[in-house]
Amino acid sequence: MTGEEEALALDAADPGHRDLFHIPPADGGRYAQAAYFAGNSLGLQPKATRAELLEDLDDWQRLGVEGHLEAGRPWLPYHELLTEPAARLVGARPAETVAMNSLTVNLHLLMTSFYRPHGERVHLVIEDSAFPSDSYAVRSQARLHGLDPDTAVVRLRPRAGEAVLRTEDVLEHLAREGQRTALVLLAGVNYLTGELLDIPAITAAGQAAGARVGWDLAHAVGNVPLQLHDWGVDFAAWCSYKYLNAGPGAVAGAFVHERHHADRDLPRLEGWWSTEPATRFRMDPVSRPPASADAWQVSNPPILAMGPVRTSLELFDKVGMSALRARSERLTGYLEALLDEITPSRPIGVVTPRDPGRRGCQLSLRIGSGSGSGSAAELARQLRRTHGVIADAREPDIVRLAPVPLYSTFHDCWRAADALAQAVTA
Numbered sequence: 001m002t003g004e005e006e007a008l009a010l011d012a013a014d015p016g017h018r019d020l021f022h023i024p025p026a027d028g029g030r031y032a033q034a035a036y037f038a039g040n041s042l043g044l045q046p047k048a049t050r051a052e053l054l055e056d057l058d059d060w061q062r063l064g065v066e067g068h069l070e071a072g073r074p075w076l077p078y079h080e081l082l083t084e085p086a087a088r089l090v091g092a093r094p095a096e097t098v099a100m101n102s103l104t105v106n107l108h109l110l111m112t113s114f115y116r117p118h119g120e121r122v123h124l125v126i127e128d129s130a131f132p133s134d135s136y137a138v139r140s141q142a143r144l145h146g147l148d149p150d151t152a153v154v155r156l157r158p159r160a161g162e163a164v165l166r167t168e169d170v171l172e173h174l175a176r177e178g179q180r181t182a183l184v185l186l187a188g189v190n191y192l193t194g195e196l197l198d199i200p201a202i203t204a205a206g207q208a209a210g211a212r213v214g215w216d217l218a219h220a221v222g223n224v225p226l227q228l229h230d231w232g233v234d235f236a237a238w239c240s241y242k243y244l245n246a247g248p249g250a251v252a253g254a255f256v257h258e259r260h261h262a263d264r265d266l267p268r269l270e271g272w273w274s275t276e277p278a279t280r281f282r283m284d285p286v287s288r289p290p291a292s293a294d295a296w297q298v299s300n301p302p303i304l305a306m307g308p309v310r311t312s313l314e315l316f317d318k319v320g321m322s323a324l325r326a327r328s329e330r331l332t333g334y335l336e337a338l339l340d341e342i343t344p345s346r347p348i349g350v351v352t353p354r355d356p357g358r359r360g361c362q363l364s365l366r367i368g369s370g371s372g373s374g375s376a377a378e379l380a381r382q383l384r385r386t387h388g389v390i391a392d393a394r395e396p397d398i399v400r401l402a403p404v405p406l407y408s409t410f411h412d413c414w415r416a417a418d419a420l421a422q423a424v425t426a
């Protein structure tokens with residue numbers, strides 16, 4: 001590959017925030033650090049995280065149970081520290097967001113409230129390339145209501161010969177099948193193809209048909225700008241270990257639109273953290289849920305896991321999502337241009353939409369048979385061995401590359417293209 005000098009010059013002019021992160025070493029070879037493209041799977045560790053974690057640990061050591069009120073960041077209202085920064089990140093009012101649990105658990109808690117099949121309105125609409133956890137979750141929800149998941153769950157497929165869904169086809173489905181649809185639950189950004197769906201248009205169409213519309217934002221949060229409140233989304237959930245860099249299995253997030261907060265008829269699974277804090281310790285037998293997303297909390301939060309989320313959200317506040325998105329479009333556009341130089345002569349191709357408005361940072365490559373590199377997993381192993389490029393393979397034939405605007409560089413993109421050019425033969 002030519003162009004290495006150009007990549008280095010672009011980095012000098014537009015350095016990002018790499019120095020705020022620990023970058024794993026490349027094992028051997030020409031480069032000291034990995035070119036890390038797997039932030040869509042597990043984000044890298046911010047340097048600030050360790051000290052934050054140790055402070056919470058020290059408080060526990062020093063205070064024992066008194067830390068609930070006396071810790072530097074008191075544990076009882078700790079989750080409230082995450083509310084406002086999370087709300088800024090997803091375009092919500094503070095009362096609409098809460099940091100809690102893990103993603104799939106949050107989807108279940110929210111579907112308990114918002115998937116209410118009745119009469120002929122039973123369909124739960126997802127996409128055919130939904131993340132498996134989401135597929136299993138919605139099928140089990142259908143079963144919970146005594147329904148046959150094979151008929152209750154509707155999986156939307158791209159057109160024959162196409163890799164991604166068209167918004168117009170989703171809208172057309174909702175116009176045709178809307179009266180039979182109880183809930184639409186789609187991924188904002190698809191984990192496999194990197195496609196960003198038109199969240200406001202699909203939300204409006206689903207609701208116009210009388211359905212509830214929720215979003216799985218695992219691959220969207222921290223990746224693309226979101227305006228959940230203004231878009232009128234009923235609910236959403238996300239994890240914090242991908243683009244939010246809050247560590248493996250990090251505490252997740254949830255959004256419930258404020259128009260649902262006062263609805264006393266919504267069924268909900270509750271525990272002592274679902275009741276208002278002012279009377280929580282009266283230990284009453286009946287809960288009094290606050291008019292906020294906090295009402296969907298169940299248990300007291302894992303304090304030692306909350307600090308990394310706070311650190312991460314502070315970083316997003318500091319950098320700002322619109323600056324990050326602008327850099328993201330430059331980085332991903334650059335990677336795309338480099339891949340366009342090598343793909344015409346090789347059996348690989350980008351399946352992610354070409355329009356930057358229809359994707360986040362990730363580009364997914366389909367590896368054709370006869371690529372000379374074996375399976376997607378073998379190719380990913382080779383990229384790592386020869387160039388220290390950490391990419392991610394999804395069997396049978398997809399390799400995902402996510403240049404993350406916080407810490408990836410133009411030179412990382414050059415390395416990935418150079419590695420692919422050498423690994424995949426014409």
Ligand SMILES: *Cc1c(COP(=O)(O)O)cnc(C)c1O
Nearest residue numbers: 102103104131133191216218239
């Ligand atoms: C990463 C991801 C998950 C993971 O679920 P957990 O509950 O965090 O284990 C679920 N759904 C989607 C769409 C994802 O991308």
